[in-house]
Amino acid sequence: MGSKSKNTLAKMEETRYAYNAGMLLKQVAAGLSSGRIEFTTEDGTTEVIDVPCEVNVEFEAKRKAKDDGTKTKISIEVEWFEETLPCGCVAVCTCGACEEEA
Structure with a gap:
């Protein structure tokens, strides 16, 4: 690892x-x-x-009643793992070589 x-x-x-x-x-x-x-x-x-072309997306909306009012929260999280492609680019092929191989 x-x-x-x-x-x-x-x-x-x-x-x-x-x-x-x-x-x-x-x-x-x-x-x-x-x-x-x-x-x-x-x-x-x-x-x-x-x-990259595909990412993991998490969306959450919630409300919580409190003594002084209601707290509303929206959370958006987008994540992905970067990997080294055959051409040497990381996460996304920026040189076009990977598309040519396909």
Whole structure:
């Protein structure tokens, strides 16, 4: 087995207007649809995540009654395992060689 490492590329937790939260989700959705998510980190570095054709998706919506009101939460999780393809690309073939082999 290979070594295990965890590298957080970006993390955000803040209060936003619902419209702005929707725009963030729209950006992520566009990246998932195109197979490439691009974003800028806090230090100004541009990060790119290549997305494979198939991903695991988990969606959950729940409400919880509390003394001071009802808390509503929506969670969306998208994950996949990256693997090295025959051409040497990781997760998604970006060179086209794998498609030529098929």
